Amino acid sequence: MSECQNLENCNFFKMFENDKSKHLALKGFIYMFCKGRKQDQCVRKKISQILGSSQFVPPNMLPNGFAMAGTNKSNWSEKVTKLL
Template sequence: MTECELLSKCGFFNKYQNAKQAACSGFIAMYCKGPKMDVCKRKAYRAEHGVAPPDDMMPTGSMVIE
C-alpha cells in the first residue's frame, strides 16, 4: 500500500506518528497509509482553503482532544 503524498507536510502525521494512543495509530494506518487515503478530511480542507488544517484535526475531520 502506498503512503499519502502529503505525509511529509501533514501536521497531524508529524505530530502524532509516534503517539501511543491507539486511535491515532489507527487513523494513520487507515488514512495516511491505507485504504481511506482519498477520503481524508485534512486533504479536503487543504484543497478547499489552500492552507493546511490545524495539526490536531484528525483525518476524520474531528479534533484530537487530549
Template sequence: MTECELLSKCGFFNKYQDSKQAACSGFVAMYCKGPKMDSCKRKAYRKENGVAPPDDMMPTGSMVVS
C-alpha cells in the same frame, strides 16, 4: 500508492504517527497508509482552503481531544 503523498507535510501524521493511542494509530493505518486515503478530510481541507488544517484535526475531520 501505499501512502499519502502529503505525509511529509501533514501535521497530524507528523505529530501522531508514533502515538500509542489506539485511535491515532488506527487513523494512520486507515487514512495515511491505507484504503481510506482519498477520504481524508485533512486533504479536502487543504485543497479547499489552500492551507494545512490544524495539526490536531484528524482525517475524519474531528479534533483530537487530549
C-alpha cells in the same frame, strides 16, 4: 495503495508524534487513511485542497474531521469549521 503525498509533512502527526499516549491512535489513522483505503476521504486533505494549503488545517484535526481526544475545536478558524 500508495501512501498520501502529505504524510511526511502532515502537521497532525508532527503535533502528536512525541505523545506516547497517542501512538496507537496515530498508527490506526495511518493504516486506515494515509496508507489505506480511506485516503481519499481524509478531511484534512480535502480542506487543504479547498483552502490551497495544509497550513490552514488545524494540527489537532483527525483525518475524520474530529478533534483529537483531549483537545477541542476552539482554535479552529471559521473558514475551516464552515467546511465541515
